[in-house]
Amino acid sequence: xxxxxxxxxxxxxxxxxxxxxxxxxxxxxxxxxxxxxxxxxxxxxxxxxxxxxxxxxxxxxxxxxxxxxxxxxxxxxxxxxxxxxxxxxxxxxxxxxxxxxxxxxxxxxxxxxxxxxxxxxxxxxxxxxxxxxxxxxxxxxxxxxxxxxxxxxxxxxxxxxxxxxxxxxxxxxxxxxxxxxxxxxxxxxxxxxxxxxxxxxxxxxxxxxxxxxxxxxxxxxxxxxxxxxxxxxxxxxxxxxxxxxxxxxxxxxxxxxxxxxxxxxxxxxxxxxxxxxxxxxxxxxxxxxxxxxxxxxxxxxxxxxxxxxxxxxxxxxxxxxxxxxxxxxxxxxxxxxxxxxxxxxxxxxxxxxxxxxxxxxxxxxxxxxxxxxxxxxxxxxxxxxxxxxxxxxxxxxxxxxxxxxxxxxxxxxxxxxxxxxxxxxxxxxxxxxxxxxxxxxxxxxxxxxxxxxxxxxxxxxxxxxxxxxxxxxxxxxxxxxxxxxxxxxxxxxxxxxxxxxxxx
Numbered sequence: 280x281x282x283x284x285x286x287x288x289x290x291x292x293x294x295x296x297x298x299x300x301x302x303x304x305x306x307x308x309x310x311x312x313x314x315x316x317x318x319x320x321x322x323x324x325x326x327x328x329x330x331x332x333x334x335x336x337x338x339x340x341x342x343x344x345x346x347x348x349x350x351x352x353x354x355x356x357x358x359x360x361x362x363x364x365x366x367x368x369x370x371x372x373x374x375x376x377x378x379x380x381x382x383x384x385x386x387x388x389x390x391x392x393x394x395x396x397x398x399x400x401x402x403x404x405x406x407x408x409x410x411x412x413x414x415x416x417x418x419x420x421x422x423x424x425x426x427x428x429x430x431x432x433x434x435x436x437x438x439x440x441x442x443x444x445x446x447x448x449x450x451x452x453x454x455x456x457x458x459x460x461x462x463x464x465x466x467x468x469x470x471x472x473x474x475x476x477x478x479x480x481x482x483x484x485x486x487x488x489x490x491x492x493x494x495x496x497x498x499x500x501x502x503x504x505x506x507x508x509x510x511x512x513x514x515x516x517x518x519x520x521x522x523x524x525x526x527x528x529x530x531x532x533x534x535x536x537x538x539x540x541x542x543x544x545x546x547x548x549x550x551x552x553x554x555x556x557x558x559x560x561x562x563x564x565x566x567x568x569x570x571x572x573x574x575x576x577x578x579x580x581x582x583x584x585x586x587x588x589x590x591x592x593x594x595x596x597x598x599x600x601x602x603x604x605x606x607x608x609x610x611x612x613x614x615x616x617x618x619x620x621x622x623x624x625x626x627x628x629x630x631x632x633x634x635x636x637x638x639x640x641x642x643x644x645x646x647x648x649x650x651x652x653x654x655x656x657x658x659x660x661x662x663x664x665x666x667x668x669x670x671x672x673x674x675x676x677x678x679x680x681x682x683x684x685x686x687x688x689x690x691x692x693x694x695x696x697x698x699x700x701x702x703x704x705x706x707x708x709x710x711x712x713x714x715x716x717x718x719x720x721x722x723x724x725x726x727x728x729x730x731x732x733x734x735x736x737x738x739x740x741x742x743x744x745x746x747x748x749x750x751x752x753x754x755x756x757x758x759x760x761x762x763x764x765x766x767x768x769x770x771x772x773x774x775x776x777x778x779x780x781x782x783x
Contacts, residue, residue, distance in 0.1 A: 327362070329466035331371055334364035337439060337459045341423070341452060345440040348463055351433065355379070355386075358436060382408040389436060391617065392573060393513070393589055393608045394456060395424040396448040400440075421446040423453065425460040429467055431612065437463055450570070450593050454511045454606065461512045514607040516548070519600045520562075523548045526597060535609060537580040553577040553585060561590065565603060569594050575610065587614045627701040629679055630686035638700030638708050642759055645712050649753050656712060656753035657719035660766040661689075661726065663705035664745045664778040673740065678705075680737045681744055685730055692729040694722065707746075716752040716783065723748045723781045731779055745779035 330348045337346035347363040360375040379386040388395050388405040397403035400422040401410045413419070421441040426433045437460045508515040514532035518525050525546045533540040536551055552558045557576045564571045570593040578588045592605040625637040633641075642658065649656040663669075663685060670678040682705060689699055689707065698710040709726070711719040727748055734741035749770025751762055773782040 326466055330362035330463070331364070333437075333459055333462050333466070334362050334371070337437070337456075338364060338366040340455060340459075341439050343423075343439045344442040345417075345419070345438075346459075347438045347440075348427075348435065349377075349438065350435040352376070361435075384408055389424070389426050389433065391613065393591070393606075393610075394426070394453045395422065396453055396572070397422040397424075398447045399445040418442040420444065421448070423448050423456050425453070425456040427460045427463045427467075429464050434467065435463065436460075450591060450604075450606065453591075454513065457512045508604075511606065514609075515604065516543075516607060517597060517602055517604045518548045519597075519602050520594075521600065526600070526602060532607065535580070535607065536578075537582050537584070551579050551581075553579055561592070562603075565592050565594055575614070578607075586611045630683050630701050632686050632690065632707075633698065633700035635700060635702050635708075638698060638702070638710060639759065641698055642710050642762075645710060646753065646757075646759060646762070648712075650755065653755075654713055655715045656710075657714050657716050658711070658751055658753075658762055658766045659709040659719065659723050659726075660702070660749045660763070660770040661707040661709065661723075661746050662748075662770055662774070664747055664774075666705035669742065669744075673737070673742075677737045677740070677742075681735050681742060684735045685744065685746065688729045689726050692722075692725050697722065716750065719750055719752070720781060720783060723750055727779065727781055747773035747778050748781040749773055750781065750783045 334346040334348060338344065344366050345363065346366075348361045349358040350361055351357075352359045357376055357378045359377075360373050363372045363375070364370070365372075384405055385395075385408055392405075395405055397406040398421055400406040400419060401414050403422075406414070406422050409419075417440075419440045419442055423439040423441075425437050427435040427437060437456065439456055439459075508517065508527055508529050511529060511531070514535045515527075515529045516525060516532045517527035525543055525548055528540070528543045530540055533543050536543070538546065549555055549558060554577060561571060561574050561576065564574070570591075572591045574590045574592070576588060576590060577585055579585055587610050589608045589610045590605050592603050594601070594603055596602065597604075625633060627634045645656055648654060663681070666678065666681070669681055682701070685707070686699070686701065689709070693699055693709065696712055697714075698712070700708045700710075702708045709723070711722065714722075727746055731743075731745045735744050736742075747770060749766050749768065749772065751765035751769055753762060769782045773780040776782065
């Protein structure tokens with residue numbers, strides 16, 4: 280520890296020149312944080328008193344008018360206030376409920392982001408839904424909300440609400456807000472421990488040890504920046520911009536990248552990026568704006584394991600060097616959930632191809648591009664012939680298999696830029712971007728042949744299936760409804776002319 284003290288003094292000076300507010304603010308807030316960490320209430324399983332103490336400390340540390348703790352209810356369909364503390368009134372209250380259906384953008388942001396920093400809550404799209412009924416009547420202008428995670432699952436949120444002129448939240452304030460969310464998780468987990476007295480005793484010892492280590496780290500640190508990094512509830516890494524070497528990191532970062540803490544210093548930061556082009560884009564934004572928030576990238580551990588991370592970075596001076604302080608959160612599970620939700624929202628569950636809503640959205644974008652740049656565009660409506668007979672004769676399960684096979688044959692036949700979707704029932708849509716009508720007609724004919732040339736086998740049955748296709752080309756000034764009507768009219772002509780045909 281003695282060998283580290285000279286370096287720590289250099290850090291203190293560097294931090295003051297880069298961020299003159301960090302030293303005073305963190306120093307002033309250490310006692311309140313330390314008092315909260317030593318509080319016996321957090322370890323007694325008294326949820327109400329624990330929340331009272333957290334919200335009272337939060338308004339003091341973050342200098343806000345209101346702080347509150349909310350829990351997720353109804354399987355994520357809403358949140359309920361467990362404790363709200365108003366600083367000026369010195370008053371606690373609870374019981375308010377908010378439905379996700381009333382503020383959908385706010386709930387989406389809670390699931391997606393590490394924290395919601397709404398500098399102007401009345402205009403920020405994530406919080407503006409509260410404006411009329413909540414923000415304006417109470418004089419709230421800025422919000423800083425941090426989700427509460429328990430065993431990897433979001434169970435609630437801690438809210439900090441500022442009144443007066445809109446306030447710009449800083450990175451260290453976001454980290455402090457996340458710390459209060461950690462305290463809420465500790466209260467909830469401790470309450471569960473009290474259900475089993477023996478387990479409580481063991482876990483209480485572990486909790487006190489962790490709190491003691493965190494407190495000693497802060498007390499022994501001569502560098503306010505080092506204290507902030509060590510205290511952070513998320514992984515923090517400080518790298519020198521000149522050579523991309525790691526200058527400082529905390530235990531969470533070492534564990535995240537599967538590196539011993541004493542070996543993380545001096546490591547080459549780019550070695551932990553899967554895509555260096557993404558890192559360059561990340562750095563370019565930091566150089567241009569001085570900071571970056573919620574940049575998503577795929578990272579690598581020292582053992583080659585890949586994971587998705589959200590990075591928030593800020594440029595500063597450290598020991599005389601130009602450096603980059605990054606907060607890193609593993610979002611692999613959240614991204615997988617988000618990707619699954621996107622898949623469900625944009626794809627047909629039966630066939631796996633795009634659904635009607637998504638293809639209409641894509642087509643509107645292509646129509647706009649075709650209009651602005653005078654580019655060709657064509658659309659095909661495709662319908663399985665006599666499909667009702669298949670369902671009536673062999674049953675709907677066989678009909679479903681036929682639709683899957685038609686989708687698969689079309690998918691293999693179409694070009695890379697063509698867009699295939701199930702429009703409903705046995706009807707499909709194909710969008711042909713940058714394609715003239717005769718070219719689209721040639722592709723449509725290949726689709727017809729791909730379906731008709733070989734029977735579709737379902738179990739021991741070989742079914743002769745054909746499709747009829749109607750084509751229409753985009754005409755300037757035409758909207759999506761008119762384009763679909765023309766393609767549908769051509770499809771009707773193909774049916775009238777005998778089916779298993781392509782008509783324009």
